[in-house]
Amino acid sequence: MISVPLWLTAEHDCSYLEHKLARSAVVHPDFPLDTLLYSRLIEQGFRRSGDQVYRPYCDDCRACVPSRIPVTAFKANRKQRRCLKRNQHTQVVIKTAEYNERHFDLYRRYQIARHEKTTDDAISREDYLHFLGSNWCDTWFVEFLIEGRLAAVAVVDALDHALSAVYTFFDPEFNDYSPGVFAVLWQIEEARRRKLEFVYLGFWIEDCRKMRYKNQYQPLQGLIADQWQNIHFQQTHEE
Structure with missing residues (x-):
């Protein structure tokens, strides 16, 4: 050890x-x-x-609970199935984790639109790569293209038994396609295709709205008291 x-x-x-x-x-x-x-x-x-x-x-x-999806057991709910249908023609391209000006421009626009950044906030190329890239990890920058336009990029780590969802950013013009949801669903299917066990989603935080969404992917496992166990939640009629 x-x-x-x-x-x-x-x-x-x-x-x-x-x-x-x-x-x-x-x-x-x-x-x-x-x-x-x-x-x-x-x-x-x-x-x-x-x-x-x-x-x-x-x-x-x-409150921060590490979370993962066991991909063979995952079943898409109704909203997720609708998302898959909307994205049936979305093109997916796996690229290496290298600097790409189109990706960086999309990342800056996403931060301004979704995270209250302003055009005066300095988002440098170095900060971008420092946050998303790694010198030692096998990382992909996965492009999602709708009608030939770059709609989203998912940063994904390829591990020996799993994929890890690092971060996803997207063009707000494509909100109707739910690109963040589709990126997770694609990673689940890609992990299945590669015969991997899990997709790691980062930390699930029940009392934080922007981190609570992860329990929409069921079954979801959380590392609680050093044991991986299922996280349950009450589904609504919208699911």
Whole structure:
């Protein structure tokens, strides 16, 4: 068993829950990582942001639950089946994780439209690659093309037993196609095709709207008390 050195960050305001402090256990930046080792760490609840691998390590909060979809058991609900039908002609192209000006332009427009960024906010090429890319992980930039136009890009890590959904950004003009949902559904089907076990979705946070959506993909497993177990939720008539 490899011993992985960790260090704790200082406490800071939580990005997801108001009036909460957060900190993380981070793999030491000098420790050499590769896709195989990260495949083991993600099973233990770790997550990648750029080259940094971390896990929440908050003193009095366990709201961040690592989540994954067992792909052979997944069943699309009615809304997801409608999304698949709308995207039946969407073209998907897997590309290597290299800088692409079209991707970067889409990323900037997405941040302005969906995350209250302004044109005055400096979103640099370096920040973009530092957030999404990695020097050691097998990462894809997956293009979704609608009528020949770039509608979305999903950043996906290919692990030894799973795919990991890192981030998806899309053109707001294609909102009616639900590109974020379709990107997850495509990853589930691609994992099945490659005979992989899971799609990792990052942290599910019940009390955070932008992180709660993950329980729409069922069955969803969460790492709770160091055990992977199903996360259940009450479906509505809209599902």
